[in-house]
Amino acid sequence: MDFRTVLPVGSSAPDFEATLLEAGEPVKLSEYWKKSDVLIEFGSFT
Amino acid sequence: MAREFAPKGVEFVFLYTREAHPGENYPAHGSFEQKLAHARAFRAEFKVERPILVDDLTGTAHKLYGSLPNMTYLIGRGGRVLFRADWTDPPTIEYAINYVLNSRSRRRDGLRLAPFYAEFVGYRWNDPAKFQEGLARAGQQAVNDFSQAVEKRSKQSIRPGRIELPE
Numbered sequence: 001m002d003f004r005t006v007l008p009v010g011s012s013a014p015d016f017e018a019t020l021l022e023a024g025e026p027v028k029l030s031e032y033w034k035k036s037d038v039l040i041e042f043g044s045f046t
Numbered sequence: 047m048a049r050e051f052a053p054k055g056v057e058f059v060f061l062y063t064r065e066a067h068p069g070e071n072y073p074a075h076g077s078f079e080q081k082l083a084h085a086r087a088f089r090a091e092f093k094v095e096r097p098i099l100v101d102d103l104t105g106t107a108h109k110l111y112g113s114l115p116n117m118t119y120l121i122g123r124g125g126r127v128l129f130r131a132d133w134t135d136p137p138t139i140e141y142a143i144n145y146v147l148n149s150r151s152r153r154r155d156g157l158r159l160a161p162f163y164a165e166f167v168g169y170r171w172n173d174p175a176k177f178q179e180g181l182a183r184a185g186q187q188a189v190n191d192f193s194q195a196v197e198k199r200s201k202q203s204i205r206p207g208r209i210e211l212p213e
Contacts, residue, residue: 002114003117006110006111008163010161010163011127012126013126013127014110015125016110019078020098020100021062021086021097022098032059033123034123035057037122037123037128037143038058038059038120038121039056039057039058039059040119041061041116042063042114042115043134044065044088045085045088045091046066046067046068046183046188
């Protein structure tokens with residue numbers, strides 16, 4: 001499975017841009033880890 | 047938990063991906079606007095207070111991090127992956143974050159610490175009835191698709207990389 005081989009712990013987290021729902025504006029994940037640790041949960045309604 | 051850890055320097059965010067179990071009520075996203083609408087519905091239904099980052103329609107972020115439906119990642123300040131899991135379980139997250147915070151505190155006490163690699167088997171709370179409710183909320187198609195997938199999986203041998211342990 002992809003998850004097992006991609007991104008082992010200790011590696012650099014890849015940056016990406018996503019849309020911040022509240023603001024409707026783009027935001028980069030790195031903006032968060034520049035200021036603090038970040039706990040990200042991935043998911044969807046279903 | 048987000049509120050508990052915010053003053054300790056850990057920010058919690060949610061990354062909204064493609065629908066894990068699309069159905070008539072919540073189909074696969076045909077447009078980015080639809081994905082945003084689903085994310086808003088998610089925020090309202092589950093009263094999510096964390097920032098919600100909506101991935102683009104092609105799933106760029108989701109793929110970068112491994113494509114599973116409900117992963118957790120802890121990224122340290124500066125951008126290093128400190129913890130990752132193929133599911134999300136609150137007690138496990140709390141454990142992982144406290145491990146990192148405690149290690150830092152030991153270092154501040156003057157101990158020399160060096161990073162090393164570790165893995166562990168996680169255990170998540172599993173409620174099949176609630177899960178089925180969730181599928182029904184997505185639509186009958188989601189219910190049918192899942193039961194077909196279970197059917198198919200029971201005929202296969204153990205998938206490589208999958209953890210199957212006796213209870």
